[in-house]
Amino acid sequence: MPDNAVLGPRDVFELLLKSLADRDLATMIGLYAEDAVVRQPFAKPTEVVLTSRAEIEQHLAGFSTAPVALSPRNIEVRETADPQVVVCEWDNDVTRTTDGQSVSTHNIAVLCVRDGRVVWSRDYHDHAALAGLLS
Numbered sequence: 001m002p003d004n005a006v007l008g009p010r011d012v013f014e015l016l017l018k019s020l021a022d023r024d025l026a027t028m029i030g031l032y033a034e035d036a037v038v039r040q041p042f043a044k045p046t047e048v049v050l051t052s053r054a055e056i057e058q059h060l061a062g063f064s065t066a067p068v069a070l071s072p073r074n075i076e077v078r079e080t081a082d083p084q085v086v087v088c089e090w091d092n093d094v095t096r097t098t099d100g101q102s103v104s105t106h107n108i109a110v111l112c113v114r115d116g117r118v119v120w121s122r123d124y125h126d127h128a129a130l131a132g133l134l135s
Contacts, residue, residue, distance in 0.1 A: 008116075009084060009085065009086040009111055012111070016031055017072050017090065029053060029057045033118060036120060036121075037120045039120075040122075040124075040125065041124065042126070042127055043125075067098045069094070069097055071094075076090070084112050084114055085110065085112050086111055090106075092107060105126040109121055109123045
């Protein structure tokens with residue numbers, strides 16, 4: 001695990017994305033503050049709100065065994081007037097490893113990073129497309 005204190009928001013996001021694609025959930029979870037708040041407003045049937053690192057870890061636990069592979073591409077990170085906040089856009093090619101079926105999704109995340117850890121994020125993913133692939 002890198003020393004997060006030296007990582008800025010862009011670096012934290014890029015490491016989050018890489019860790020997720022690599023299924024390195026220990027690194028990914030370590031990038032969140034203990035009291036981080038993650039909101040997924042587009043989740044179905046209702047918005048997901050996670051209010052601690054432990055809840056984020058529990059939420060992601062199922063992903064570690066899900067039969068999917070992620071390939072992020074078209075990654076763009078935009079800085080804002082607040083040096084702790086970045087707006088990130090990327091596409092994920094998501095492939096179900098059991099049969100090769102795939103879907104491409106566009107994603108946007110707004111992250112606030114302090115001392116190398118995500119303290120809050122708003123994650124906008126196409127949950128309906130992902131649900132269809134995971135069902």
